[in-house]
Amino acid sequence: MTGAGGKGTGALRRRHDLARLAGTAALAGLLVAALVLPWVGVLGLMGRDTARAFMAMPDELEMPHLSQRVLLTDVDGERIAEVAEREREVVALDRMGTWAPAALMAIEDARFYEHNGFDLQGFVRAAVRTLQGDTQGGSTITQQFVKNALIESAVTDEEVALAQERTLSRKVVELRYALGVEERMTKDEILEGYLNLAYFGAGAHGIEVAAQRYFSVPAAELDPGQAALLAGLVRAPSYYDPLSNPEAARARRDLVLDRMVAVGELSEAEAARYAGEDLRLEPTPRGGSCYSSDHPFFCDYVIRWLSRTDVLGETEEERLQLMRHGGLTVRTTLDSGMQAAAKAAVDDRVPSEGSAKFAVQALVEPGTGEVRAMAQNLRYGFDESDPGTTSINLAVDRIDGGGNGYQAGSTFKAFTLAAALDAGLGYGTSFSSPKELEVKGLTNCDGGRMAPWEVRNAGESSAGSHNMLSGTRGSVNTYFAQLQRKVGLCETARMAERLGVHRADGAPLGVWSSFTLGDQEVSPLTMAAAYATFAARGVHCEPLPVRSITAGRPESKSYREIPVESDCEQVIDQQVADGVNHLLQEPLNGGTAAGLGIGRAAAGKTGTTDSAAYAWFAGYTPGLAGAVAVGDIRGGESHPLEGVTIGGRYYGIVYGGTLPGPIWSDTMSRATASLPANGFASSPKVFGNPDAEPEEDDGDDDGGDGIQAEE
Structure with missing residues (x-):
């Protein structure tokens, strides 16, 4: 079958109106008389007039675009999912074999190759019995083909109902279209169309x-x-x-x-x-849904992305219509090898069986934003009684099928580092960083003065004098609270936004005192893309799950391939990114992520929220970035990661380096094996000695009332 889609509601109603004008029991009887006995007296005259009216009705049926499946492949072209509103695979008649057409004609229309679309005996029987209140079949394959084509063209429930009306008027319309179809299509084309419809x-x-x-x-x-x-x-x-x-x-x-x-x-x-x-x-x-895919969460993410991207159309209605029609092959950015590595790591470290604890990970390619993997330990399902299943994609924002995100903890300290370097501060910026202190004088982006903020170091941090290097190595909260004050709370938040950070629930980022400690709910995909910006030396790319879209088959006239381009922008200077890359190697070099190296240049940051509600690790190489979050699907605030047994191992408290970090390390060790072992650019000299020891801060920046410290 060929041709554009149906004419829509107006066209179907016009067909319906035509049927109303032509269709009554009397008209049907006269039509039969006109076709059968046009020479019989007055009845013949009436029949001829009716026949002329009948033949004047529109008869050119627009052939609908047959809805087919949308095929999703990985980046190498291997099938990963098939999605369809109507699961169909259009095949030529000579690919249907002998017996399906033969059986269909035997039961539905044995004289199919002999008539012109109208079987007199079947039509009369159907008309008489329908008039008697016992609606019967009797339509030819051509008439049934017309009916199915009208249904396929229908967009709304009302249109479908009109196309399926079991009335004589509808049969009259079908018959007129059937005669037109027989004039324009061969019998083989009609039979092929019917069996596909x-x-x-x-x-x-x-x-x-x-x-x-x-x-x-x-x-x-x-x-x-x-x-x-x-x-x-x-x-x-x-x-x-x-x-x-x-x-x-x-x-x-x-x-x-x-x-x-x-x-x-x-x-x-x-x-x-x-x-x-x-x-x-x-x-x-x-099939026909993400549920049957080997990668259901990624599949769902792609379908939602397609419904919003203007690549498939300017409006959501156009995009959804094209997806309903199907016949698309979507080459995604998923790397099946990296996906397998990510999935194995989350499953091995945080098994889903009988547990509500989750582990989720997203991998992004720096410089393109292409999403290489998206894995979580919880299985795709809708059984609320099984804590090991969920239909929520824990790796993405709510608009993409995710939830409201999770507080990212100290992974946000990377944004404070970037803001500080961007402001011209160097590695040697030092503060006395005790166990606890009170920070005053912070102002938000509206100029509002924040209340005094009580800050204390986490159990994995050490008090003392720290600079950017040692403060990052030990993830010292009291150091970063002072660094944020020095560079500015608003400036720190704006830097995060420049790097693509946003809340998973769609609300604006909250600019308040504890911003540097990561009390914002974000998704792992957002954090992976933000850290990929550092790896790409300041180039931020929006996460991209699709590389190209192909419509139609190569042999068809409608065939076309639509490339999808990355949306990238230089958001920070290269030397700022290079400086952050140098600093974020510290946690892996004897810091909070010690022992998590992957045998090549890598950088990253641990993150643990207050009361261990969630634990994170975000890290990267020059060629791949990833973010891991661990928590409880029931809510980390009420089910914290304290005194828990996960994967057969007891944890008094889960830090970013004790579970998310190993998941990231396991994944990256395998996922980067085929990538070039490139290193990061050298540390920019403008930021000072890359191995500087911390010096005691003179306190001049505090204005006399900014910091109050106690051990």
Whole structure:
């Protein structure tokens, strides 16, 4: 079948109105008279007039675009998912084999190749019985093809209802269109179109998917018994469904086999042999959704992204319509090897069986934003009684199918470092950083003065005099509180925004005193993309899950390939990014992430929130960035990571370096194996000695009232 989609609601209503004008019981009777007995007296005169009116009705049916599946592949072109509103695979008639067309014609329209789209005997029978209140079939395959085409073209429920009306007026419209179709299409084209359009139940549209659904074979390999069962379904797919009503399906199949004998397609012995067999079903589970994908969360993310990107259309309606039509091959950015590494790491460290604890990870390529992996330990499902399942993609924002995100803890300190270097401060910027202190004098971006802020170091930090190097190495809260005050609270928040950081729930970032300690709820994908900005020497790229979209088949005139370009921008100076890269190697070199090296240049930062509600690690190499979050699906605030046993190991408290860090390390060791072992650029001299020892701060920046410290 070829041609554009249907005309929409207006066109269908016009068809309906035409039927109303032409369609009454009397008109149907006169139409039959006109076609059969135009020479009979007054009745003949009335018949000829009616026939002229009938023939003046529009007869050119616009062929709908047949809805097919949207195929998702990984970056190498390997299939990872198929999604469809109507699961269908369009195939040519010569790829349907012999028996499916033969069985269909035997039961539905044995004279298909002989008539012109109108079977007088069937039409009269249907008209009479419908007038008597007993609606009957009798339509030719051509008429059924027209009906299915009108349904396929329908957009709204109202249009579908109009196309399915079981009235004489609708049959009149179908007949007029059928005569037009017969003039413009060959019989083979009509039969092919019908078998691709027809619905066979169980979500299977078209003979190819039906053969796969019920027998796990292509249509070309159907035998007469299998073909007879499928041909019998088109009359009433729900009632004759062999999966739910095998007795009715078998009786219907045997009736089709008898009809195949009657029209000479089978011998009585052959039909008896197939009728003597059971249904021999070998069903393939229904596809057509992310649920059946090996990577359901990533699949869901891609589909949601497609519905919003202007690559498929300027409006959401246009994009959704194109996706409903399908026939698209979407080459995603997923690297199956990296995905396997990420999935194995989260599953091994935080098993989902019988636990509500989650581990989630996102990997992004610096310089392109391409999403290489998206893995979580919880299984995709909708069973609220099973804590090991969820339909929420924990790696992404709420708008992308995720939740409200999680506080990222000290991973936010990287943004304070970037703001400080951007402001011209050097590595040697030092503060006395005791166990506890009170910070005063902070102002937000509206100029509002913040209340005094009590800060204390976490258990993994050490008090004393610290500069940027040692403060980063030990993740010293009291050091970063003072560094944020020196560079400015607003400046720190604005730096995070420049790097692409935003709240997962869509609300604006909260600019308050504890910003540097990561009390904002963000997604792992956002953090991976932000850290990838450092790896790309200041170039931030929006996360991108799709590399290209192909519409149609290479041999078709409608074939086209749409490349998808990265959305990237230089948001900070290269030397600022290089400085951050130098500083963030400190946690891995004897700091809070000691022992998590991956055998090549890497940088990263641990993060643990107050009361161990969530633990994080965000890190990167020059070629790959990743962020890991660990928590409890029931809410980390009420189910903290304290005194817990995860994966058979007891944790008094889970820090970023004790569980998320190893997940990241396990993943990156495998995921980067095929990447060049590049190093980071040298530390910029403008920021001073890259190995400077901390010096005691003179306190001049505090204005006399900014910091109050106590051990």
